[in-house]
Amino acid sequence: MATGITIGEAARRSGCPVATIRYYEEVGLLRPAARSAAGRRVFGMPDIERLRLIRRLRTMDIGLDAVRELVDAMGRGGAACLDVRDMALAHLEAVRARRAELDALDRTLTRLTATCSAACKDGPDASCTIIADLIAA
Amino acid sequence: MATGITIGEAARRSGCPVATIRYYEEVGLLRPAARSAAGRRVFGMPDIERLRLIRRLRTMDIGLDAVRELVDAMGRGGAACLDVRDMALAHLEAVRARRAELDALDRTLTRLTATCSAACKDGPDASCTIIADLIAA
DNA sequence: GCTTGCTCCTCAAGTCGCTTGAGCATGTAG
DNA sequence: CTACATGCTCAAGCGACTTGAGGAGCAAGC
Known part of the structure; x- marks a missing residue:
C-alpha cells in the first residue's frame, strides 16, 4: 500500500492533535477511518x-x-466553491464586527489606564476614577 | 426599605440575565443575596x-x-486601582494580539473570496482555486 | 374570592469544542 | 528481551453559561 498513515502521522501532517482527530471521527466530521x-x-x-x-x-x-456542511458539500463536488465563498463572505462580516468590538475595547482600556496612571503616578490616589469609570461604562 | 430589588429588576439594571446572576452567586462572584x-x-x-x-x-x-480576584480586591479597598490598571494593561495586550489575528484572517478571506469571484464570475468554474487554497493555506 | 399570567424558586442536564486521564494493547529500537 | 512510544476505548472535565422541568408566589382584574 502506498498510503498507510497512522493517526500520529496524520496529526503531524494536518496540525490537528491526535485526540482531536478521533473526536472529529466520533462527531461525524471525518468518515470512520479504515483499521489495521x-x-x-x-x-x-x-x-x-x-x-x-x-x-x-x-x-x-x-x-x-x-x-x-461545507466539507460535505465539497465532497459532493460541483458548485461547492460558491458555497465556500458565500460562507467566507458571511464570516468576513463576523470577523470585522468582532474586530470593531476589539477596537472599541482597546480605546476604552487605553483611556482607563491612562487616567489611572495620571492620577496615581505617585502611588494609589483617592482621586483615581478607574473603578468608578468601569462601573459606569 | 428604600432598596428592595428583585432579581428581574437587578437583571434589567445590570444587563445580566437572571440565570446568570444566580450562577454568579452560585460560583461565589456575588455574596449570597438576602432573601424575602x-x-x-x-x-x-x-x-x-x-x-x-x-x-x-x-x-x-x-x-x-x-x-x-479583581472584585474581591476592590472590596478590600485601598490600592485596588493599581491592580485594576495592571490587569487592564495585560488584557490590552491580549486584545491587540487577537485583533492582529483577525486582521490576518480578514486579509486571507478577502483574498480567497476575490479569487473565487474572479474565476467564477460566470458560474462555478473548474479553474477556481478557493478550496485548494484553503487546504494549502 | 378566584383566575390569569408573570416572576420567582431549585435542581439537573445540555451546550461547544475539545482536552485529559485511566487502564490496557501493540509496535519498534537497541 | 526490555523499554518506551504509540495506539486503543471509555469517561469525565473545562469555562461560562443556558435551558428545561416542575413547582410556588404575587399582583391585577373580575
Missing part, C-alpha cells in the same frame, strides 16, 4: 486533506456544524 | 454596582477567576 489488523486507524491522503481543510476552517472560528 | 420571607432574592444598590462591574469586565473577555 490490530484495530489501529489507517488514513490516506484524502483524509489528510480533509483534516487540513477542517483545521483551516476552524482557525477561522467557523463552528463545527458549518464546517460539516 | 418567601425565599426570594433581594438585592441592594451595591449588588447592582458589583454586577455592572462584573458584566463590564466580562464583556472585555476577562475570565471569571480574574474577575473574582
